Amino acid sequence: MEGKEVLPRHVGLIMDGNGRWAKLRHMPRSYGHNAGMNRMIGLAEHAKARGVKYLTAYTLSTENLARPKEEVEGLYNLFRKYFKSNVKKLYKKGSAVKVIGDLSALPEDVAALLREGEENSPADAQFTLIFAINYGTRSEILRAVNLAVENGKKLCAEEFAKFLYTDGIPDPDFIIRTGGEKRLSNFLTFQAAYAELYFCDILFPDFSDAEFDAALDEFARRDRRFGNV
DSSP, X not given: OOOOOOOOSEEEEEOXXXXXXXXXXXXXXXXXXXXXXXXHXXXXXXXXXXXXXXXXXXXXXXXXXXXXXXXXXXXXXXXXXXXXXXXXXXXXXXXXXXXXXXXGGSOHHHHHHHHHHHHTSOTTOSEEEEEEEEEOHHHHHHHHHHHHHHTTOXXXXXXXXXXXXXXXXXXXXXXEEOSSOOSOTTSSTTTTTTOEEEEOOSOGGGOOHHHHHXXXXXXXXXXXXXXXX
């Protein structure tokens, strides 16, 4: 009898390469971001079908806010135009939405859209798509430390994790980065202490369901020892 399929419960996804993908097509970066958002929603649906329970997409980092104003505003406009319809599509397929990051720096209408998407999610969902927006581990940890100090608590690792944006979400087992770079770029670095890492050269809009499946196959071959022999 064949063994049970080994799958990560929680996949982190660094969606790199949207801008370069657009440049190769002599199109503006916004064209690549639009293609990337469509691919992210399709990939979330596929991940759910494969049995993954959580997918965290690094959608906008704290550092991304320092990019040219036109590009950042273009990203906000993508949310204004497509977020609600995409979220409803996910709801209908039994998926929930969660947002992690500091939404206070975003335009109020965009922040309200994101909060609404989270609040209206089905409570009994079997899959959760997590948007990491204006997110960075360094700022997340500083926020958590300040909250702990305000509460007058001396914490162990488990208690400290309750002050993170990811409270209630299992740590990622597997982090995928597309686009050829080999670094985590301030993404879930506390939570990813024992995550398996996977890097590929494919620019994110071209990261197909088949490529995701190949990554899952690689995860299944890994020997995860968590510091043990």
